[in-house]
Amino acid sequence: MHNYLPSKHSILTMLLLRSNIRADLNWALRLGLVGLLSTSYLLANAQQNATINGVIKDETGKPIPSATVTIRNATSGMKKTTTSRPDGTFSLDQIPAGQGYQISVSSIGFKSRELLDYTITDRDKLAINISLESSAQNLQEVVVTALGIKREKKALGYTVAELKGDELTQGKETNVANALSGKVAGVQVSRAASGAGGSSKVVIRGNNSLIGNSQPLYVVDGVPIDNQNISSPNQSGGTDYGDGIGNINPEDIETMSVLKGPNAAALYGQRGSNGVILITTKSGKAGKTRFSYGTDFSLGNGLVLPDFQNAYGQGLNGTFTHFRKDDGTIVSMSEALKNGYSGMPKMSAGRDRTTRASWGAKMEGQTYEDAYGNILQLTPKPDTYSSFFQTEKQFVNNLSIDGGTDKVNYRFSFANTDVKGYIPTNTLKRNNFGLRTQAKITDKFHIDIKANYIAQKGQNRPTLADAADNPAYLFISQPRSLGNDIMAQYKWTAQEISRQLGFSGL
Incomplete structure (x- = not known):
């Protein structure tokens, strides 16, 4: 014999089916009423879970976007994570009733904060205002050194300059190395007149060789990259097909650190004798999946053109030949x-x-x-230069998707670059695909997987130096x-x- 107690939902259904309803009501109407009552019950049952809404601000009252908010219950094992919106607001729903809830809030540049011993009942609607204290001073003292090791800046015996990713994307350069120009003391950046997709020369604290290569070593997420310029032009001519650093999507860069002096690059040996530029790429963040899209359009013209005389024409010794x-x-x-x-x-x-x-x-x-x-x-024909060289047009589209949890995160990025160069029919089309996944297996075992695919096509790249073309x-x-x-x-x-x-x- 079974002990059976029907639920409220079952009781309502049975009452409806067994009640003395007029005989002219058909079964379709009865079933419709059953569905309506069932839906009402489900909605009522869903509303029994609690909802938490809040806003996160700094000491001055400004909202803090992208802050991580986590609620957990040690007794039940329940855990949920979200991030604050651009206006600092956040929301957590479907929180079951319970005691001993803990809410933690963290954001880069601020001290973390925890709210302990919260009791939540059914259908609670909590509103929380959270203020975080700035810790920017301590944050600025931590820099990325050789092999990606993070150390306090005051503990280093050499000079390190660090740039954030948003500082490198302000000018929307096709080659991210050009974005270093004027931003780091002692770093000289020069580019050839090679049009779209050309290489850049970066020198830290002056040339170290009269005939050799004085450019620094580039290290991306701890891995040195090949930055050589294949078939680079010389004084007799040639075509510039670009370098390795020019293929990196600037929107994928989290930070760029410039290590100056031999002590800074000691771990990289002879390859780092001209200095090292460390690039740390972006990764996914815990919370809901985030989509980001950006588009940029820029125009470029020749800044300085040669000065010509327009009094005397073709010929020799003041007359025709x-x-x-x-x-x-x-x-x-x-x-x-x-x-x-x-x-x-x-x-x-x-x-x-x-x-x-x-x-x-x-x-x-x-x-x-x-x-x-x-x-x-x-x-005279004074406009020979201006009538040939055209306005360079650059169009860039960027898309990124990231998200994850405290254990696993992911980030996918795509960049499309379309440049019409200053020389007629000179074009550059480039597509960058990037995927990065990080997983925390244990406290001492982490996995970081990165994959990049770059497809680039350049047409009619200009010849350089003293060449006939x-x-x-x-x-x-x-x-x-x-x-x-x-x-x-x-x-x-x-x-x-x-x-x-x-x-x-x-």
Whole structure:
């Protein structure tokens, strides 16, 4: 024989089914009433759990975002964690009734606080205002040293400069190394005129070698990375394809520490003789899953352009280099002046700097024939640089998802970079994917797994240095009377090259 006591919900159902309801009420209506009563009961039962709402502020009354709030009950083993919103508010629901609850609140830069021995009853709605005391002074004294070890700054025998991640993302640089410029004393940052995706040169406390590499060693989460620039340009030319540090997503960086001097880099041996830059990447935080999205758009133009004279055109010794006679033959200008030939002055082509330089006649609108056979007036073309180089456009999208518990956390990030360079058809497209998971197995056994995937495609990267296909070099040598509109009209076919003065042996 069983002892059975029906619940309130069962009693209500049985009463409904067995009551003397009018016979014309069909079973569909009865079942609908049963469902309505069941839903009402579930809602009433859910409301029996307690809810805690609160706000976290600092000593001055300002809200503290992203603070970790944890409620636990040692007797029942119940534990819940959340984080405060941007306005400092937080909420915890579905808290069962019980005694001996403990609420702890913590945030970076503040002293943790615990609220002990809370008794919670059914349907309680608690409102808590919590104030945290700042501990920023102690926080600033802790820095990341070699191998990722954290030590107090005053205990170190060398200089360490630390930058937070938000300081590195203010300028939205494609190469994060450029963000160090002007932020750390003794650190010099220079970039080549290599357009989108180019490398950067970082020197700490001056060059240590006249011919060698004086750049520091980069260490990401305790692992040294290869920062070499493959096929780097030299004084004779070449193309800059970027370096290792330029592939890191700036939004993934938590802190960047610059270790100066040989003592700071002793653990890294000879590779750290030029200094070490330690990069600590972001990880997930305990609490609800958080989504973050950001987009940035920036424009860039040349800051300093060369100064040109616009008085004298192409030629040599104050006059034209060649002359086309009335019968169509071409002679030198000196021969035409000597013999008094009738015809028209003509420009020469080719790579000879003496014939294409701007040491010719004063530009006063004279009629002449250019190297391509066009009949033009000799006037200055002052906008050769500005009409070729275009405004650089950079568009960056960032997405991150993170969350977890006190035992396991995760963070996924994605960055899309799209740059249209200052040279026509020069583009850079890059996608960064990052995943990091941390797990605390025991107090002495932790797991940290990181995976990164980078896909980058650059097109028409400019040639550097004193090379024939370096556009900056070509425009410096371009005659001041030769405009880009004339040069853009032609595709250099073999027939045209054979007719041009300077290529045909004349």
